[in-house]
Amino acid sequence: xxxxxxxxxxxxxxxxxxxxxxxxxxxxxxxxxxxxxxxxxxxxxxxxxxxxxxxxxxxxxxxxxxxxxxxxxxxxxxxxxxxxxxxxxxxxxxxxxxxxxxxxxxxxxxxxxxxxxxxxxxxxxxxxxxxxxxxxxxxxxxxxxxxxxxxxxxxxxxxxxxxxxxxxxxxxxxxxxxxxxxxxxxxxxxxxxxxxxxxxxxxxxxxxxxxxxxxxxxxxxxxxxxxxxxxxxxxxxxxxxxxxxxxxxxxxxxxxxxxxxx
Numbered sequence: 001x002x003x004x005x006x007x008x009x010x011x012x013x014x015x016x017x018x019x020x021x022x023x024x025x026x027x028x029x030x031x032x033x034x035x036x037x038x039x040x041x042x043x044x045x046x047x048x049x050x051x052x053x054x055x056x057x058x059x060x061x062x063x064x065x066x067x068x069x070x071x072x073x074x075x076x077x078x079x080x081x082x083x084x085x086x087x088x089x090x091x092x093x094x095x096x097x098x099x100x101x102x103x104x105x106x107x108x109x110x111x112x113x114x115x116x117x118x119x120x121x122x123x124x125x126x127x128x129x130x131x132x133x134x135x136x137x138x139x140x141x142x143x144x145x146x147x148x149x150x151x152x153x154x155x156x157x158x159x160x161x162x163x164x165x166x167x168x169x170x171x172x173x174x175x176x177x178x179x180x181x182x183x184x185x186x187x188x189x190x191x192x193x194x195x196x197x198x199x200x201x202x203x204x205x206x207x208x209x210x211x212x213x214x215x216x217x218x219x220x221x222x223x224x225x226x227x228x229x230x231x232x233x234x235x236x237x238x239x240x241x242x243x244x245x246x247x248x249x250x251x252x253x254x255x256x257x258x259x260x261x262x
């Protein structure tokens with residue numbers, strides 16, 4: 001199963017409890033393709049691209065797997081209507097970022113139709129970068145709690161903190177076992193947001209030495225690490241650059257070349 005030079009084989013064979021940086025890199029390349037104007041052509045998959053009021057995602061569908069990949073912030077409308085709407089609203093037993101919930105709702109009917117039409121044994125994978133990662137989080141919650149299938153794998157990159165502690169705990173209780181949330185070097189987006197917001201999933205932090213670190217950290221420790229990475233980079237733009245999808249792919253590529261996860 002190839003996307004030109006991109007494969008999903010590592011994702012499909014990954015065990016949920018084991019970190020696979022090759023799978024993380026493959027997921028990152030899929031997320032990069034979500035910014036293209038059309039869905040990729042993939043051998044063995046049907047390919048669909050969807051856009052509705054600045055909410056974009058693509059779907060790859062075969063008789064064995066479905067990949068749903070959500071685009072991050074790509075317009076002023078995304079920034080103003082979704083990212084900047086920090087108001088918290090009730091959402092499935094907790095409080096969630098209103099902008100992310102509303103962004104998901106633009107995609108919901110199309111995603112539900114795709115899943116309902118699929119065979120029961122098809123594996124479902126959700127991926128997203130930045131706003132797209134938070135959109136996936138809201139979507140997974142909504143779809144699962146409406147009686148539809150649980151994801152086989154979730155790959156998030158630069159995911160903002162989307163919810164309060166109650167929502168995050170319920171989410172992790174249900175989905176953390178299949179979720180990897182990657183944070184690249186000085187990327188400040190995953191620690192930004194209003195007080196009380198929490199990250200979700202199992203965090204994979206890429207440090208300045210290009211090591212994938214999975215040991216838990218407090219929020220204060222994570223902020224300190226971002227500042228250290230920013231200082232070591234010697235570039236004030238590094239916080240923004242670290243958030244770019246291309247930077248995630250580059251960092252994960254370096255890990256695959258010379259480092260083992262810690």
